[in-house]
Amino acid sequence: MKGLQAVILAGGFGTRLRPLTLHRPKPVVPLLNHPFLHYQLALLAAHEVRDVILSVSHLPETIRAVMGDGSALGVRLRYAVEDEPLGTAGGVRNAADLVEGRVVVLNGDVLTDLDLSRMLAAHEARRARATIYLTPVENPTAYGLVELDPEGRVRRFLEKPGWDEVTANTVNAGVYILERELLELVPKGRPYSMEREFFPDLLARGVPFFGHVDPAYWLDIGTTEKYLQAHRDLLEGRLRSPLRPRGRALGEGWVEPGTSIAESARLVGPVVLGAGCRVEAEARVGPAVVLGAGCVVGAGAHLEGAVLWESVSVGAGARLSGCLVARDCRIGAHARLTPGVVLGEGSVVTEHSRVAPGP
Ligand code: GTP
Numbered sequence: 001m002k003g004l005q006a007v008i009l010a011g012g013f014g015t016r017l018r019p020l021t022l023h024r025p026k027p028v029v030p031l032l033n034h035p036f037l038h039y040q041l042a043l044l045a046a047h048e049v050r051d052v053i054l055s056v057s058h059l060p061e062t063i064r065a066v067m068g069d070g071s072a073l074g075v076r077l078r079y080a081v082e083d084e085p086l087g088t089a090g091g092v093r094n095a096a097d098l099v100e101g102r103v104v105v106l107n108g109d110v111l112t113d114l115d116l117s118r119m120l121a122a123h124e125a126r127r128a129r130a131t132i133y134l135t136p137v138e139n140p141t142a143y144g145l146v147e148l149d150p151e152g153r154v155r156r157f158l159e160k161p162g163w164d165e166v167t168a169n170t171v172n173a174g175v176y177i178l179e180r181e182l183l184e185l186v187p188k189g190r191p192y193s194m195e196r197e198f199f200p201d202l203l204a205r206g207v208p209f210f211g212h213v214d215p216a217y218w219l220d221i222g223t224t225e226k227y228l229q230a231h232r233d234l235l236e237g238r239l240r241s242p243l244r245p246r247g248r249a250l251g252e253g254w255v256e257p258g259t260s261i262a263e264s265a266r267l268v269g270p271v272v273l274g275a276g277c278r279v280e281a282e283a284r285v286g287p288a289v290v291l292g293a294g295c296v297v298g299a300g301a302h303l304e305g306a307v308l309w310e311s312v313s314v315g316a317g318a319r320l321s322g323c324l325v326a327r328d329c330r331i332g333a334h335a336r337l338t339p340g341v342v343l344g345e346g347s348v349v350t351e352h353s354r355v356a357p358g359p
Contacts, residue, residue, distance in 0.1 A: 004120070006049050007080075007095045008040060009088055010108035011057030016223045019344030020326055025059045027108040028066045029227065030309060032234055032245045032290055033256075033274050035066050036221065040106055041073050042243040047116040050075045053098050054108075055091035057082040088194035092178075093186035100180055107174030107220070111230050113240045114175060114216040122212050123177045126152070130182060130202055130209040133175035135218040143171035144195045148211045157199055170211065173218050182207065224324055224342050231307050232288050235270040245272045253286070256293070265297075274310065298333060305339070315351060 014026030021029070028035040037054075044052060052075050056063050060081050070077030080095035092105055102123075104116065114133060123131040132154065134146050140161065147156040147168050157172075158165055172195060185201060186192050202209045217239035221227045233239055247256035252269015258276040261267065265279045268286035274293035279285055282300045289303045292310035297303060301314045305322040308314075312325050315333030322339025325331070329343050332351030337343075340357030349355060 004049050004102055004104060005051045005053065005099045006044050006104040006106060007053045007055055007092050007099065008037065008106045008108045009091050010037065010054050010063060011060075011082055011085055011091050012108075013058050013085075014109075014222070017221075017227060019342065020224065020227070020324065023062075023345050024326075025063055026222070027054075027056075028063055029221075030290075030292060031111075031221075031227075031230055032272050033292060034243055034246075036111075037063075037067060037108060038073065039111060039241055039243055040108070041070065041075050041077075042241060043113070043116065044104070044106075045073065045075055046242050047120075049104060049116070052076065053078050053080055053095045055080050055082070055095045057085045057091065085191065086189070087191040089186045089198035090190065090192040092194070093183050093188060093192065096180070096183040096186075099183075103178055103180055103183075105176040105178060109220055109222050110174045110218065111221055111233075111239070112173070112175070112216055112218045114173075114214055114218070116175075119175070119212045119214065120177060123210070126208070126210050128177075128208050128210040129179045130199075130207060131177045131212050132199075132209070133173040134170040134211045134213045135173040136169045136213065136215060137171050138169070140166055140169055140171050146170055146172055146211055148213075152210050152212075154199070154203060154209045154211050157195060157203075159195055170213055174220065225340075228305075228307060228322070228324055231290055232305070235272070235288050235290075247273070247275075262299075268304075280316070292327070306337075309345075 010027035014021035027037045145158040145161050149155045221230045245254035247254045253267050253271035255273045256275035259273050261279045262281040264281045265283040271286040272290045277291050277295045279297045280299040283297045284302045288305045290307045294311040296313040298316035301318045303320045306320040308325045309327040312329045314331045317334040318331050320337045323337045323341040325343045326345040329347045331349045334352045335349045336354045338356045341355050
């Protein structure tokens with residue numbers, strides 16, 4: 001796929017991931033301690049796509065500070081910034097001046113090991129001008145259902161259909177290949193939706209527009225449940241990513257430099273421990289736990305299925321299970337966090353408190 005460019009849509013508010021996204025935009029939330037977009041860049045680079053434009057709007061400087069110019073990852077990264085959110089198609093249109101020829105467009109919240117080269121080969125073989133990656137799901141009612149004709153041409157789009165409207169199980173997986181000149185159809189400078197306006201317009205104009213159904217691993221990390229699941233799936237090897245956890249392998253875990261683990265503490269893999277963490281005596285960490293840099297796990301605390309961002313301290317004897325804890329939180333001794341709990345940045349849970357998820 002040499003010479004191809006990519007546009008990644010990274011301008012949404014990420015409301016469904018709140019409170020995690022209040023200070024850190026969804027495209028750069030950590031996943032095994034890498035900013036999420038690093039997984040997309042690694043996938044693109046694995047298919048020789050190294051010229052990438054990030055279409056940003058919400059907290060653009062935070063994204064730029066994390067992602068830089070891409071050189072650390074071997075890609076060229078540029079930014080198309082919207083003053084006001086322009087929607088999914090408007091965001092791609094806003095990046096159009098930086099692209100030519102054919103472009104891969106990705107939603108900035110999709111975790112996948114899709115074979116992009118095979119998708120491009122299908123696009124070319126069919127002489128398509130637009131190709132959309134479709135993934136089969138059990139419940140299409142939460143997604144954009146896409147119906148194909150027997151030749152694989154897109155016949156119809158149905159956003160979040162009712163069960164009585166479900167005619168297929170293939171949904172929009174948020175990865176597209178588009179010929180650059182199609183972007184001229186998107187009005188400039190005003191909000192415009194890919195799913196609700198641009199794609200139906202392509203159909204109305206009879207543009208050769210095909211679906212590419214692929215059973216690759218696919219997950220949209222847009223909700224807290226899915227974000228936690230993405231960690232589990234990566235830790236348990238359910239998808240292939242060229243991006244490995246940082247640090248050295250230790251038993252069934254990965255540990256970054258400067259982390260100390262008391263001799264009587266137990267790591268139960270798979271786990272990932274960031275740099276400069278401290279795990280104290282008799283603590284048990286794992287399975288499926290990720291600690292961001294600088295976390296402290298107090299004596300006798302138990303963590304299972306939990307993702308902690310940077311600089312979280314967990315008091316002695318605390319129990320954390322199936323939860324997400326953003327940066328700089330303090331969990332007091334013997335506190336209990338049950339599955340589904342999500343704590344925003346800087347939260348303080350006093351000792352012996354019990355926290356359970358709301359509706
Ligand atoms: P929610 O608020 O939780 O729905 O998340 P979101 O704001 O990210 O919206 P959604 O998941 O529907 O967006 C799909 C992708 O498009 C994400 O990668 C967003 O970052 C991106 N996106 C959504 N709206 C815009 C926009 O107005 N401009 C740009 N550039 N990207 C957008």
